[in-house]
Amino acid sequence: MDKAFLLRQWTNIRQSFYQSLEKIPSELSYYSWRPSPDSRSLAELIYHLGSAEEGWLSIATLKEPLWQDLPDGITPQGIKDYIISLHDKTLAFFEDLSDDEIQKKVSFTSSSGSTEECTLSWILWHLVEHEIHTRAQLFVYMRSLKLIPPRYSG
């Protein structure tokens, strides 16, 4: 796996995620909107980008993952600050890894409760894939709220 390429592409994806957030008014009517009663609200979706990343970074650094839900009372700016500061930590972690280190294996508990193993390089790929997935969800949320997402750039 070409780590530098993936980190570069991730940065592009993240930039369009931030550009999307700039286009969303801070009003609660936007941030509390959800496509169906059992779906995440817009605030929860954006926060989830960071909390999933924090969970996987914990696994990568051999800490217990928390998989946190949206904190009560957090503002749109607080959510943005959280995902930005978390992403800085994640990038610093992966940038520092050598080609050998990124092949190291770590274990984690799957959603079904079994213990699984993966490499750090798989975690990096998984986080990029998760971000592409979450950005697509964000674009659909925006369209549903009559907002125009940024132009697609791969």
Ligand code: NI
């Ligand atoms: Ni997810």
